[in-house]
Amino acid sequence: MKKIVIAPDKFKGSLSGIEFCNAVERGIKKQIENVTIVKLPLADGGDGTVDALKFYTGGKLIAAAVHDPLLRPIQARYLYAENEMLAFIEMAEASGVRLLKNNELNPLETSTYGTGELILDAINRGAKHILLGIGGSATNDAGMGMACALGFRFFDAENNLLEGRGKDLNRLTTIDTSMVNTELRNIKFEVACDVDNPLFGPKGAAPVYAPQKGATKRVVEELDAGLRNFNEKVETQFGKNLQNIAGAGAAGGLGAGCVLFLNAELKSGTELIKSIANFDEQVKDADWIVTGEGKFDEQTFSGKVIKGVLDSRTNQQLAVFCGLSELTAEQIAAHKIDYLAEIIQQASGVEDSIKNAGKYLEEAAAQFAANGIVSK
Template sequence: MKLVLAPDKFKNSLTALQFCDAVEAGIKEIHPGADIVKLPLADGGDGTIEVLKFYLKAKFIQAEVHNPFFEKILATYLYSEVSKTAFIEMAEASGLKLLHTEQFDCKNTTTLGTGDLIVDALNRGAKSIILGLGGSATNDCGIGMASALGYRFLDERGNEVIPIGSSLSQIKTIDVSKVHPSLTGVNFQIACDVDNPLYGKNGAVYTYANQKGATAVDMVLLEQGVVDFSKVLEQIFKIDVQAIKGAGAAGGMGIASKVFLNGALLSGIQLVKDLADFDAKIIDADWIITGEGKLDFQTLSGKTIGGVLHSAKAINIKVAALCGAVDLDEIELKDFGIQYSDAVLRHAGNLNNAMKHAFEYVQLMAKNFAKNKL
């Protein structure tokens, strides 16, 4: 009996690898001889770095960078000397996780630190860089990141602006004469799990800025800045920014990755599945057991479980979902292609207990699954 374990993390509670360990322990209580294949996944957001370390022959590199408020911190990324490949997660240098909630203020934050990490990788000789978008504290359209790489954003007097969201309307031109010389020789793949346009009601500001500390007044300022800056981008790079799916990801880092890095915006889960050789490794599996913090209608929109279901349906493998919470009924689950589900909250009673003892509850759910379905 072959069982593939292919979860995402349970945010702030359980890593994807811990989920795999918990499910393995629960199943082996009932079926000690089961063939367990661990394929932890991620969709490009925060937490992806730990998953990719599982697959890549890479080590963590530590570099001094700027945090969202320009303060010096140490941040890490993955680098494989063998393949000259770096994986950089922007949340490590430019993420909300670096700040206290009361500090959230995306009109005044920068992606400069993400650029610092890219520069460090370039200086090490990287030829391929995977950049994971997600978890950002910023709405600067990537001008901080680009500034670290030598792009200069100038106002009407030819002075450089501070690379933060509230400066976007001041930018009148972009000087590309001092861009890092190694940039053009690198292949950038951008792991992005959303398809929001740069601006508008579904854009970077009105979809995400409130979660990053923007007030209603801030959002008007930021949206105008994004619109004004998009005109500059269209003029200089001859690109229709609103036609780029995912341009609004991570406070506009989607469009920045396209124009400043010449990166390809890719589904985060598909990119991780490819690196894991997922579709080949699940062949002949009896079940795939997946999971994430919350299973709801957003699950199929570029998230991990959606990617698992896509692969499983192609070769008729049954899927079980063990999640923190499940907000779908049995009919909806069946329509998704999920044959079995359980949720930590069905056992834990309250959220605090669920998060504190997630490992034990996932192990219990796996044991129950093994009793009832294997």
């Protein structure tokens, strides 16, 4: 009996990972009855991760009263699986750029305080393992705001207490840890981080990402200098040079802040989800792995779900189902893809392919089963 593992990303704006799995399963079973199908929806730590983790853990969405990037009260949600004592928090829920209007974007004024409040809520609920996704931030505070919510205190040269906004990076002189939440040391923190930017410098947090968050050239320079100052003060006080950590510059320096304040490990988001799915073990004896995403292009192979699937592949054959492929035949062959199907080929146009993706995916899977599996 053949074993097929279905392990996709979502089709953004169209299908969740599990909806993809179900459509492909229906299509295959139209052609082959005697087959073992294992569904392993994946994600990269961004959109779709909550759906994937709910599939594996049965977790529930928890609403918490926190603060947005400008410290205004909002409600934000995170996923909590009580049996596993596992929480998944997307920092963008509380500290994301999507929460602000264009005229409110200013990384000198924004803070990750709300992300810290979500972490605190999860700890108070009993979480012992926290996964933190740090994409889509509106902030450039090196995680100082988050740390404030967890009991860290930051002072300037005149011993004034700082709020932990981006503008406070240059003013920072000392960090007080005497009031830090004692539970932090009992929590395992893993951070989904798929960039390797350093904390400061030309490829650092401020020059690369702050302009997308409303920073002018002058503000970028101020923030970059602030991150340098932050690192100097941390190195003096704690003996840690955060600049040397790949991913320290993610989310306005929150990558560095997570390492310093949470003793967190920065990991590929896809690898984190694969670990929870026990992916490598599940695919060992598979004949085929079926994966996919909405748009299939060269970016796919830079930390995305399909790259994670390829990294785990041994001798299994690989089928990719996508909305649209921009790869050449040579590129497809180079990545050893055995079967490729584009939904757009069956649809009347892009809008139709998005609206009716489930139907077209099921049809494509049936063709795959007839032409790709049965014939091999």
